[in-house]
Amino acid sequence: xxGVTQTPKFQVLKTGQSMTLQCAQDMNHNSxxxxxxxPGMGLRLIYYSASEGTTDKGxxxxxxxxxxxxxxxxxxxxxSAAPSxxxxxxxxxxxxxxxxxxxxxxxxxxxxxx
Amino acid sequence: AQSVTQxxxxxxxxxxxxVELRCNYSSSVSVYLFWYVQYPNQGLQLLLKYLSGSTLVxxxxxxxxxxxxxxxxxxxxxxxxxxxxxxEYFCAVSGRDSNYQLIWGAGTKLIIKP
Numbered sequence: 001x002x003g004v005t006q007t008p009k010f011q012v013l014k015t016g017q018s019m020t021l022q023c024a025q026d027m028n029h030n031s032x033x034x035x036x037x038x039p040g041m042g043l044r045l046i047y048y049s050a051s052e053g054t055t056d057k058g059x060x061x062x063x064x065x066x067x068x069x070x071x072x073x074x075x076x077x078x079x080s081a082a083p084s085x086x087x088x089x090x091x092x093x094x095x096x097x098x099x100x101x102x103x104x105x106x107x108x109x110x111x112x113x114x
Numbered sequence: 115a116q117s118v119t120q121x122x123x124x125x126x127x128x129x130x131x132x133v134e135l136r137c138n139y140s141s142s143v144s145v146y147l148f149w150y151v152q153y154p155n156q157g158l159q160l161l162l163k164y165l166s167g168s169t170l171v172x173x174x175x176x177x178x179x180x181x182x183x184x185x186x187x188x189x190x191x192x193x194x195x196x197x198x199x200x201x202e203y204f205c206a207v208s209g210r211d212s213n214y215q216l217i218w219g220a221g222t223k224l225i226i227k228p
Contacts, residue, residue: 040220043204102148103158107156
């Protein structure tokens with residue numbers, strides 16, 4: 001079992017370019033999350049999907065869109081990248097959306113926007 | 115609103131010495147508390163969590179944490195660290211105040227000196 005996979009591992013963009021970060025899981029989990037990690041700030045939630053067919057905004061959704069393609073896949077799209085979106089992006093999954101549940105993380109995507 | 119404070123951004127400690135990583139949270143209601151670990155260039159994984167019951171929680175790799183409701187703290191401890199414990203450690207809280215979203219601390223880097 002691969003668990004949670006993310007592609008690409010690393011990406012460099014120019015300001016204004018677009019890209020999609022992919023996340024896939026083989027854990028049969030219902031809930032999926034996108035976080036960004038910036039130095040000294042911990043993780044901040046961008047968007048989440050409690051179950052297939054639903055998505056909701058998190059703490060920092062501006063400049064991003066998401067698609068829950070099916071139960072396995074949850075993608076994050078940057079339509080017009082900005083230097084402020086330089087960060088490490090993590091996808092995480094959860095069996096069900098509940099406060100006591102454990103989240104399982106992918107290895108991350110490092111994004112540099114010039 | 116809920117918040118999590120990790121008081122130390124870095125903690126250097128000699129190998130085989132004990133370590134304590136501090137975490138304080140703010141909340142007016144019952145919470146669930148988590149410690150996650152991030153090894154270099156990897157995603158996060160759960161170390162341990164407090165849901166209810168005994169205030170002393172044991173986790174993986176010899177770590178434990180104690181929930182102190184009166185001091186709103188959830189400090190992480192290990193009696194003897196190993197070089198393989200080099201990582202960043204994140205405290206997180208979930209509860210009604212945060213609409214049951216995970217709120218993350220900024221992280222503490224544990225640096226093991228040989």
